[in-house]
Amino acid sequence: MTTIKGIKNLLFDQGGVIVDIERDRCLDELRLLGMEAPERLIGLYKQDGPFFALENGDITADQAKMGYVGAFPYAEVKSGYTSFYLGAKSVCPSVTMEVTFTNSWYDQTLENEGANKLIKNGCVLLSQHADSMGAPSACEQAGVPNVSYNGSTISAGPNTFIVSSRINWEPYFEYIINCVANGEAIDTDWTGTLATESVLLTD
DSSP states (O other), X not given: XXXXXXXXXXXXXXXXXXXXXXXXXXXXXXXXXXXXXXXGTBOSSOBOHHHHHHHTTSSOGGGOEEEEEESSSSHHHHHHHHHHHHHHHHHOTTOXXXXXXXXXXXXXXXXXXXXXXXXXXXXXXXXXXXSSSHHHHHHHHHTOOEEEESSOOTTTOTTTXXXXXXXXXXXXXXXXXXXXXXXXXXXXXXXXXXXXXXXXEOO
């Protein structure tokens, strides 16, 4: 018999015994956030993808490095990856991000190569402002979670796709049309959000 000084109790958690996480509620909330088929990543007894990596200790706060594959270094792309970075930083202050550009709106080879470079450089999650399946395919092959742009890429990344976002211009056009109709000035620094439905998650 082994005696351990200074320890009164030992606690063994067999998983789902002490704390009931309510998997179904968790899945419902992830769907509300826009995630397609979250059950493929959160099983009854085992997680996959980023959830398993976190549970397994493969991703820690000091290793929180994201990658972003951008098309051109234009304002539209820069505002997209800046928003992505600031959103991540709001929940993980230690996060860093590396960005690479393809200088093309659509080039599957360059987007794939860019994503692979970011993965090789230690990025544990990728997103992109590029239109092909290049980056999502690289993520799927490497087992790196992916937040895609402008539409679902779950077909190319069934095990690594998390969610996708796209721009919805309707609220802004409604805003400027109403301003003109009412003789009001149009705000030069108007910002759309999830709340205004200017950003939509997975169709």
